[in-house]
Amino acid sequence: MPEAATRVVVLLGSLRPDSLNRRIVELLDASAPAGVTIEVAEGLDxxxxxxxxxxxxxxxxxPAQALRDLVGSADRVLAVTPEFNGTMPAVLNNAIDWLSRPYGVGAITGKPFAAIGATPTRFGGKWSHDDARRSARIAGADVLEHVVVSESAVxxxxxxxxEVVARFVGALTALVEHRPAVAAA
Structure with a gap:
């Protein structure tokens, strides 16, 4: 019996239609493993x-209910984001805030989550990705700490x-292959 399809919802931290991070999402969509669908949570603005x-x-x-419904029905959540002033963009932080409520049972609770992306800074968005993972973990997501791709696009x-493309595709594959721990009964 074939394995069920895996839906990955992307929280895109850049609002620019031609941004490098949107191009990363398009690349991941074109390179996704068989049975994986990628859907961008549009309208975060x-x-x-x-x-x-x-x-x-x-x-x-x-718009908040639509986001909650989209993420609630997803199998995985991937933040693809640049870095603004040493942290994640406000639009991404706000989306995670909406997804965290009601506290303890929000749409992101228990969802495997990773943060990747690129930005034209020396560290490639590392701080933004660290902050997104921390916020998602506090919101209740099952954060994959080992999935890290922060590329400098200088x-x-x-x-x-x-090699860069392989790192991004590898991050998506790791997120898709992740099996959340099942709580003991």
């Missing part, structure tokens, strides 16, 4: 900043380098 006053028992704003097209 439409999410209001998280505040409990607009997230209550009667519901939350439609010179040339890094996606023309087969």
């Amino acid at each position: 439409q999410l209001p900043f998280y505040t409990p006053e607009i997230d209550g028992p009667d519901g939350c704003p439609a 010179e040339g097209d890094i996606l023309a380098d087969p």
Whole structure:
């Protein structure tokens, strides 16, 4: 019997339509292992900043609910993000905030999660990726700490380098192959 398809939802930290990180997602979509589908959570810029006053028992704003539904139905979550001022972009942080609620049972709770990407800085976005993993872990995600690809895009097209491409595809493969620990009964 064939294995079920694996849905990976991507939280894209860059809003630019032609950004390097969006190109990374497109590369991953084209190179995904058989049976893996990738879907970008579009519209992160439409999410209001998280505040409990607009997230209550009667519901939350439609863009936030759409994000929660999308991530809740996914098998894996991948943040692909640059670094802004030494940390993750606000749009990514806000998305994780929405996904973390209700606390303990949010849409991201228990989801295998990894953070990768590139940025034109010396460290290639390492701090952004570290912060995204930390935030997702606190939100309840099953964070893969060993999946790290932080590429510096200072010179040339890094996606023309087969070794860099292999690292990105390897990160996706590791995320897909990860089997969450099952809690003991």
